[in-house]
Amino acid sequence: MIRLSQIQKHFGAHPVLKGIDLLLPAGSVTALIGPSGSGKSTLLRCVNLLEMPQHGSVQVGETRIDFDHRGQHSRHAILALRRQTGMVFQNFQLFPHRTVLQNVMEGLVTVQKWSRDQARERAMTLLEKVGMAHKADAWPATLSGGQQQRVAIARALAPAPQVLLCDEPTSALDPELAGEVVEVLRQLAQEGMTMLMATHDLRLAANIAQHVVFLEDGAVIESGAPDAVFGQPRHPRTADFVSTLT
Numbered sequence: 001m002i003r004l005s006q007i008q009k010h011f012g013a014h015p016v017l018k019g020i021d022l023l024l025p026a027g028s029v030t031a032l033i034g035p036s037g038s039g040k041s042t043l044l045r046c047v048n049l050l051e052m053p054q055h056g057s058v059q060v061g062e063t064r065i066d067f068d069h070r071g072q073h074s075r076h077a078i079l080a081l082r083r084q085t086g087m088v089f090q091n092f093q094l095f096p097h098r099t100v101l102q103n104v105m106e107g108l109v110t111v112q113k114w115s116r117d118q119a120r121e122r123a124m125t126l127l128e129k130v131g132m133a134h135k136a137d138a139w140p141a142t143l144s145g146g147q148q149q150r151v152a153i154a155r156a157l158a159p160a161p162q163v164l165l166c167d168e169p170t171s172a173l174d175p176e177l178a179g180e181v182v183e184v185l186r187q188l189a190q191e192g193m194t195m196l197m198a199t200h201d202l203r204l205a206a207n208i209a210q211h212v213v214f215l216e217d218g219a220v221i222e223s224g225a226p227d228a229v230f231g232q233p234r235h236p237r238t239a240d241f242v243s244t245l246t
């Protein structure tokens with residue numbers, strides 16, 4: 001349901017993604033692993049078009065955009081594709097001057113033009129889902145990192161995206177707080193949310209994902225089921241990298 005074909009991205013003369021193919025079946029969870037600088041964040045940003053690839057195509061559901069060297073794409077298609085994706089960042093990126101509830105409601109009201117009452121209702125449902133309804137009126141700065149990330153997940157889910165993109169969602173958290181975020185993501189996976197997450201966290205990559213993709217230097221070196229990639233890596237570079245994970 002999400003298909004990337006031959007995605008290329010370079011910054012100036014520096015090639016960062018060298019022709020990536022990736023298929024995310026509906027309801028599947030894919031972990032993107034690889035060394036720092038291998039292009040994981042850039043790839044995630046190419047899915048929701050925070051970065052525009054210079055070549056290849058991105059398809060989310062019915063919406064497909066073909067990129068070429070000219071970069072002429074309809075604004076309409078770009079917005080349509082962005083609406084199908086939700087993004088969770090390593091550092092949460094909540095709006096500091098808005099309450100928890102306002103953070104989750106905001107996009108529904110300003111972008112999707114929902115009424116405040118409807119947006120509040122949906123936001124509260126999502127906050128209950130991530131175990132944060134009791135903090136609806138709190139300010140982000142008063143929350144733990146794990147709580148902030150759970151709110152950020154609720155916010156990303158608010159417009160009912162077809163895919164949730166997570167960029168190292170537990171990397172900024174102590175193990176205990178990371179655990180509560182892992183639990184929320186595990187529950188979403190069980191409910192059939194399609195997810196693509198860049199992570200160094202084996203609890204996410206080995207236990208929640210059905211597919212693992214190892215990226216190095218802008219190319220997919222190896223991919224497969226977690227048991228295969230972590231247990232019997234075929235490529236020596238994968239084996240080296242996997243041995244560094246905890």
Ligand code: ADP
Nearest residue numbers: 011016034035036037038039040041042043198
């Ligand atoms: P990862 O998430 O795997 O650590 P990134 O996608 O962040 O990797 O970065 C891949 C490469 O692209 C790095 O060499 C990084 O310096 C470069 N890069 C990322 N974003 C930009 C940018 N906006 N401008 C220039 N270079 C960038």
Ligand code: MG
Nearest residue numbers: 040041042198
């Ligand atoms: Mg990154």
